[in-house]
Amino acid sequence: MEQFKKKNLIYQILPLVSVSALILSWIAFSLATGGIIFPGPASVVRRILKTFETPIAGMTIIGHTLISLKRVLTGLFISCVSGISIGILVGSNRYLKATLGSFLEIFRPIPPIAWIPIMIMWFGIGELPKILLIVLGSFFPVMLNTASGISLVNKINLDVGQIFGGSKISILKEIVLPTALPSIFSGIRTSVSCGWTVVLAAEMMGAQQGLGLLVMKGWGINDMALVLGAVIIIAFIGAMFSYLLKRAERLLMPWNR
Amino acid sequence: MEQIKTKKVKVRNLSKIFFQKSSSFEVVKDVSFDVYDGEFLVLLGPGRCGKTVLLNMLIGTETRTSGEIHINGAESGKPSPAMSMVFQKKALLPFKTVMENVELGLKFQKIEKEPRRKICQKYIDLVGLHGFENSYPHELSGGMQQRAGIARAYAVSPDILIMDEPFGALDAQTRYQMEEELLQIWEKERKTIIFVTNNIEEAVYLADRIILLSSCPAHVKAVFPIELPKPRDLFDPEFLRIREQIETQTDLSL
Amino acid sequence: MDEKVKVEHLTKKYGDLLVLDDISFSIKKGEFLCIVGPTGCGKTTFLNLLTKIIEPTSGNIYIDGIPADPKVHNISSVFQEPSAFPWLTAEENIEYGLRIKKYDNKYIKEQSSKILALLGLEDYKNVYPRDMSVSMEQRVVIGRAFAMNPDLLLMDEPYGQMDIKMRYYLEDEVIRLWKVTGSTVLFVTHNLEEAVYLAERVLVLTNKPATIKTEIDVGLERPRKVSSPDFVEIRKQLTDMIKWW
Numbered sequence: 154m155e156q157f158k159k160k161n162l163i164y165q166i167l168p169l170v171s172v173s174a175l176i177l178s179w180i181a182f183s184l185a186t187g188g189i190i191f192p193g194p195a196s197v198v199r200r201i202l203k204t205f206e207t208p209i210a211g212m213t214i215i216g217h218t219l220i221s222l223k224r225v226l227t228g229l230f231i232s233c234v235s236g237i238s239i240g241i242l243v244g245s246n247r248y249l250k251a252t253l254g255s256f257l258e259i260f261r262p263i264p265p266i267a268w269i270p271i272m273i274m275w276f277g278i279g280e281l282p283k284i285l286l287i288v289l290g291s292f293f294p295v296m297l298n299t300a301s302g303i304s305l306v307n308k309i310n311l312d313v314g315q316i317f318g319g320s321k322i323s324i325l326k327e328i329v330l331p332t333a334l335p336s337i338f339s340g341i342r343t344s345v346s347c348g349w350t351v352v353l354a355a356e357m358m359g360a361q362q363g364l365g366l367l368v369m370k371g372w373g374i375n376d377m378a379l380v381l382g383a384v385i386i387i388a389f390i391g392a393m394f395s396y397l398l399k400r401a402e403r404l405l406m407p408w409n410r
Numbered sequence: 411m412e413q414i415k416t417k418k419v420k421v422r423n424l425s426k427i428f429f430q431k432s433s434s435f436e437v438v439k440d441v442s443f444d445v446y447d448g449e450f451l452v453l454l455g456p457g458r459c460g461k462t463v464l465l466n467m468l469i470g471t472e473t474r475t476s477g478e479i480h481i482n483g484a485e486s487g488k489p490s491p492a493m494s495m496v497f498q499k500k501a502l503l504p505f506k507t508v509m510e511n512v513e514l515g516l517k518f519q520k521i522e523k524e525p526r527r528k529i530c531q532k533y534i535d536l537v538g539l540h541g542f543e544n545s546y547p548h549e550l551s552g553g554m555q556q557r558a559g560i561a562r563a564y565a566v567s568p569d570i571l572i573m574d575e576p577f578g579a580l581d582a583q584t585r586y587q588m589e590e591e592l593l594q595i596w597e598k599e600r601k602t603i604i605f606v607t608n609n610i611e612e613a614v615y616l617a618d619r620i621i622l623l624s625s626c627p628a629h630v631k632a633v634f635p636i637e638l639p640k641p642r643d644l645f646d647p648e649f650l651r652i653r654e655q656i657e658t659q660t661d662l663s664l
Numbered sequence: 665m666d667e668k669v670k671v672e673h674l675t676k677k678y679g680d681l682l683v684l685d686d687i688s689f690s691i692k693k694g695e696f697l698c699i700v701g702p703t704g705c706g707k708t709t710f711l712n713l714l715t716k717i718i719e720p721t722s723g724n725i726y727i728d729g730i731p732a733d734p735k736v737h738n739i740s741s742v743f744q745e746p747s748a749f750p751w752l753t754a755e756e757n758i759e760y761g762l763r764i765k766k767y768d769n770k771y772i773k774e775q776s777s778k779i780l781a782l783l784g785l786e787d788y789k790n791v792y793p794r795d796m797s798v799s800m801e802q803r804v805v806i807g808r809a810f811a812m813n814p815d816l817l818l819m820d821e822p823y824g825q826m827d828i829k830m831r832y833y834l835e836d837e838v839i840r841l842w843k844v845t846g847s848t849v850l851f852v853t854h855n856l857e858e859a860v861y862l863a864e865r866v867l868v869l870t871n872k873p874a875t876i877k878t879e880i881d882v883g884l885e886r887p888r889k890v891s892s893p894d895f896v897e898i899r900k901q902l903t904d905m906i907k908w909w
Contacts, residue, residue: 214536217416316489317566318516322617331505365516408546457827458798552703576827581703581854583906608827611857645900650891660829664795 179276192378199383200378209370210362218386221363224280225352228287232348233341236292240299240337245329252393257296265290269358278359283352289342290351298340302333335409338402345394353387418545418570418602419445419468420543424477426463437463439627441477445570445604450596452617453606454656456663461606465574468604483571494568496559498575501524506533508558509543515566525646533561536595552585556567560592564599573605577612586644589615593640610660614653622656627664632659666728668693668848669816672869674723676709683709685873687723691816695827696842697848698859699901701869707852710874711820714850715739723782738765740809744824746801748793754804755780755789761807779807782841786895799830810841818850835861839886856902861888862896868905878905 183193192200205212212220243254263344268289270280306329314324355364364383371379402409428436445451455461466472468479470489481493494515502511509527511532516526533544537557547555549593556576562605563571577585589612596603607613613620620634633654642649668864669691676684677766682828691697703708712718714725716734725732732739740761748757758779759795793801802822809817819838823831835858848876853859859866860882868877880902884894 309499310503311499312466313497313501313503314515314518315471316469316493316495317518317562318489318491319518321513323518327517328503331503334505406505408548456829459827526856582856583854584700645896647891650896655889657829659831662829662833 191378192381193405197382200376201382201386206215209367212362212384214283214367214382217362217364217367217383218390220350221356222390224283224356224363225287228284229291229345229348231284232288232292232344233295235288236295236344237299240340241325242295242328243296243331245325245365248343254300257293261293261297265347266271268356269355273359282354283360285362285395286355287348287351294347295337295340298343299333299338302336302340303329305336306332323353334406338398338406342395342398345398346391349387349391349394365372403410412530415446416480417444417449419591419604420478420480421445421468422478422480424464424467424479425475426467426472427475428459435576436627439629441623441629441659443601443630444635448600448602450603450605450616452613452620453604454610454613454620454660455606455623455628456609456625456661457608459626459663461608461623462574464623464628465495465604465606469495469572485607486630491515491566492569494563494571495567496556496563496571496573496576498578500555500564502549502555504547507544507546508539508561510548510663511547511558511566512562514562519566530565532562533564534558534597536564537561538591551584552580553567553588556580556588560595564595564601568601570602570604576605578609585612589602590641592616610653610656611644614649614656615644618658622659623641625661631661634646666693667691668695668727670729671714672724672726674710674713674725675721676713676718677721683719684713685840685875687732687876688834689848689867689879691848693781694778694848694860696839696851696864697853698853698863698866699869700853700859700866700906701874702852702906703854704870705868705869705871707820710720710869711741711818711852714816714818715741720819727847737816739818740812741818741820742802742806742822743810744821746793746798746803746805748796748808749800750793750884753790753792754796755808755881756809757793757804758807760808761814763900766813772830774812775813778844779811779841782844783837784900785806785840795867799826799834802820806834807836810847811843813881814847817847817849819849820896831858836887856899857890860884860899861890866902869901887909 161322163319183191183196188196201214204212204217209217239253239257243250243257265286268286272286276282310328312331314328319327320329352363353365353368356404357369360366364387367383368380371377371383416657422443424438425436425439429436441464449483453461453464467474469660470487470493480626481490483601502508503514506537512530515524515551516529521529532542534540537560538555539554539561542554544549547558550558559576563573577588580588585614593616605616614636618638620636621630622632622634624631625630634652636652638646638648638652667690671690672688674684675682676685685709693882698709699710709718713720714732716725716739718733727737727739730736738761749760750752752760755776758776759772762775770776776789779791785800785803785807788796788800793804795818806819806822809819812837837856838849839862841847851859851862863882866880866882868879869875878885880898881897882893884898887896
């Protein structure tokens, strides 16, 4: 038992060790290259905090972060709601799969970034094209995963529903959806990371505010500390999304061990 | 004067053929039998042929190729609240607790939460799962899962309970225990039971009547009324004699 | 000493969890021994120890007087799920173990014909597992296990879910195979009737932590009759003994 506890402790310490190693090598590297092309952690932190004294485009770092978050959450909300609904339709109805499903299949392989020029042409550089882009980038994973999750339902569970007198809607609600929930979640996870990537790509072209803008701006004026700072915040928020989704999963699916 | 028993279920010339691309596969062939009100009827047949399809036709999840099924005097082909089922394999919904599984049928019937929970609690207690209402199926043993399945089937107060080899996946000792318990539950709340098994000993232990089916395609080979008083003794010479008699008539399907 | 297998004080612990507790017994050469135990008592752990997939916490297993060693000793197993190699025919499956041990071809062919004849499967020798029924596949697997002339043949509930008629047939078949090959067989089951039908001796295991509760000699002549009073008597004895499972 002692051995068992020791082993477990190692697995908890190792991640901390590797992160510390990363930060240390960062510091070392930036010192070695003179600190300008690759600022060390201290200068990055200082640069970020400076936005409170001297806002960029009228906002502090918090303001920019919130703008990016607002965009991605709006886009994700639209794509998840539509993705799950269409996924349910396509997954449970063969006719719809053959019509609507095939139609959508034409658009799936198009990389979201390829849409950028078209979006700008049609909708300009306001908020709408950015949100649309996020939707385009995050719709398919959640829709496809929902559809496949629906089709994964065991026949015997459907029989149970039928035998105990369930209407089609009841069976969908009580049996099919919960079975599909793990797949739906997996789709949402992919969608979230896709959406987050796309918002930054979108912001790098014609945004007035946002983390993507900070990256572009910093790059433009050789302010690498700003670039690195924005990138790190982007990564951190991505990780936060993952973590929150995992917690939500555990809460909503207590039967999944 | 013999008591005239009502026929709860009448099956006449029931057949099922599965058609594939270039061939057909006859699974059930011209099966006819009656089920009397309140009896414990066992359909006994060798492994792997036709019994489940036969049951599915009775309960309405499988279409018939030909023949008739009458339930309570009326023609039947679809699932109805008069019948419910206990399955062999894992048929509890894994994402629902025991209580949520047991109340499924009543929920579909749009019964309010309070009254339906009361009903379900009664059956959960009846099958000996008191205290496990909020457990998930994966937390229960095989025997306990089957008990939950029985509670679920009882909760909708069906006239006819169909059981498809419910104890097949359990080890011998648990199986004996479940057979005993099933008879006790049946004594407390009488239902017409149609019980399918491939185990002769189980059939002789439980049945008022045994309908012996042949191997694929399934048709009726013989009918054995079992008049021993219940609960029966597995080691009783008469029990063993009846077992042997049935064994000689059973098909071997290699 | 015609002791083929000797198990001494076999104990297995996983952390604080004691699964097997000081199990000792021996098996004579050519004996058919049955072990019965409740589900989850550690039978699988026990079998894994015998086949040396895992090591015991303490205790020893000897075969032919020396510590059991997969490189030296030949232990074959049959499980509940048939495990015939899908890429080999029935005949090739049966010959498999002998080919691995590099016996000469003439002997291999002799052995496989003998086993196929005992199984009554000569007409099916070129059939692949995917075209066989579950019971036929299992019989091929059993034939394969016997053909290897193992030091010890382990059978873990091989007839688990089969119907009674099939069981009787297969049980008679395994007795035939056993008699002709003279193998030492350890048969695990939770079905007492099966144990009494097959075994010369029955060991009864307790619940976790598993120990040997008792041992019964089944001195009945073969073929045995399930309804004979002697059979019933022994079965009753065993049933009473395991009432506390």
